Amino acid sequence: MRRSKGNLKMAVVAFLGLGVMGYPMAAHLKNKGGHDVTVYNRTTAKSEQWVAQHGGKLAVTPAAAAEGKDFVFSCVGNDDDLRSVTSGPDGAFKSMKKGAIFIDNTTASAEVARELGQKAEGAGFSFLDAPVSGGQAGAENGVLTVMVGGKQDAFDKAKPVIDAYARMVGLMGPTGSGQLTKMINQIAIAGLVQGLSEGIHFGKKAGLDIEKVVEVISKGAAGSWQMENRHKTMNAGKYDYGFAVDWMRKDLGICLAEADRNGALLPVTALVDQFYKEVQSMGGNRWDTSSLLARLER
Numbered sequence: 575m576r577r578s579k580g581n582l583k584m585a586v587v588a589f590l591g592l593g594v595m596g597y598p599m600a601a602h603l604k605n606k607g608g609h610d611v612t613v614y615n616r617t618t619a620k621s622e623q624w625v626a627q628h629g630g631k632l633a634v635t636p637a638a639a640a641e642g643k644d645f646v647f648s649c650v651g652n653d654d655d656l657r658s659v660t661s662g663p664d665g666a667f668k669s670m671k672k673g674a675i676f677i678d679n680t681t682a683s684a685e686v687a688r689e690l691g692q693k694a695e696g697a698g699f700s701f702l703d704a705p706v707s708g709g710q711a712g713a714e715n716g717v718l719t720v721m722v723g724g725k726q727d728a729f730d731k732a733k734p735v736i737d738a739y740a741r742m743v744g745l746m747g748p749t750g751s752g753q754l755t756k757m758i759n760q761i762a763i764a765g766l767v768q769g770l771s772e773g774i775h776f777g778k779k780a781g782l783d784i785e786k787v788v789e790v791i792s793k794g795a796a797g798s799w800q801m802e803n804r805h806k807t808m809n810a811g812k813y814d815y816g817f818a819v820d821w822m823r824k825d826l827g828i829c830l831a832e833a834d835r836n837g838a839l840l841p842v843t844a845l846v847d848q849f850y851k852e853v854q855s856m857g858g859n860r861w862d863t864s865s866l867l868a869r870l871e872r
Contacts (some may be wrong), residue, residue: 585735586610588639590659590666591799592620592679593810595706596649597741598714600677602651603647604628607738614639614659616851640666640674646736648705649679652824653686660690675732679720681705681821683828684750684757687723691749700728703749705756709816719739723751730842735849756827763863764846766800769869774808777872785810804864813861816838820859823850 585607587599592615601624611630614647615621621632633639635660640646646666650656653853656678658835661667667690670676676694677703678687685704694701702724712718720743722729729745736743746755773796777784788805791797807815827846849866856872858865 582609583734584608584655586613586642586645587735588612588633588636588643588666588726590614590639590646590648591616591650591655592624592634593649593651594645594710595679595713597624598710598716599649599706599718600624601628601717601734602739604630607735609735612639626697627723632755635664636660636662636666636869637668640676641669642671644674645732646674646676647679648671648676651790653682656680656690657687661693663701667693667697670697672701674699675702675728675735676700677702677704677732679704679706680784681756681760681825681828682753684723684753684832687750687753688802691724691811700725701749702728702732703734703752706740707759711816713739717833718807720744721746721752721755723747723749723753723755725749726789753828754832757825757832759842760822760825761829761843764822765842766798767804767863768842768846768849770798770800770805771864774805774867775870781866799844800864804862808867809866811868813858813865815864816861819850819853819863819865822863823847828848 587603587609592613598787600611600613603609612633613621614622614636622732625632648659650659650861659665665688669712691701696715704720704722706718706720708718718740722745733743746752750837774784826843829843849869852869853865
């Protein structure tokens, strides 16, 4: 930490990956958190755009971005992308200082989290796997849920910084536990969306007014975030309101691979994953996850 503004301690941080999630998350660190932010993105033009909009600095490699920073954040696509920006030839791990903390917001495997956690510990800094839930809207509004794996002391230092883009931050256990918790999150969502899709489909076939149905059942045991926030767009056949099918299939693939390792049985998750595969075959790769209904209404 460097300087103070009232009771808020200011940190020197880097953010690696300015996609639909990372771009606004980095902005909250700069604008809401008041931190000194350096950004890196594989496409430099995106970094230039971010700096023009929010200030701060840009770096042309993850290693350059991470040098001298108290906290380094990442939010990239998958395990391979994460390895590239951390332990790759120009990765952040090459230049991170002793005692710094690396916070990874990517949804990745628990396996890669443990791997990078060991490398970080051997190099004298900390690693937290910290995947997020809340989608693009949650990132833009700074109200993400963050599930963290790692050591308590590193979490305690990082949480006040993470708070800039989150409304809930919890330490779930040792390294990898954040990713495992995110897997549970995605498993639960997949089942909920399929159930909601079938319910709406059934209601239409039965000739019911879906709005009236949801107004009643959403106040009972069937109620959920998905029902409250997605039933209107689903009923209208519009699927451009959030987390894409391609991304969900990536996440469910991680869940199913971990289940193979730990022996968990995920029959519904495996089935819904195949339903999403059918949505992809319909051209719905970038539709949001509520598009399971479209499969039923073909």
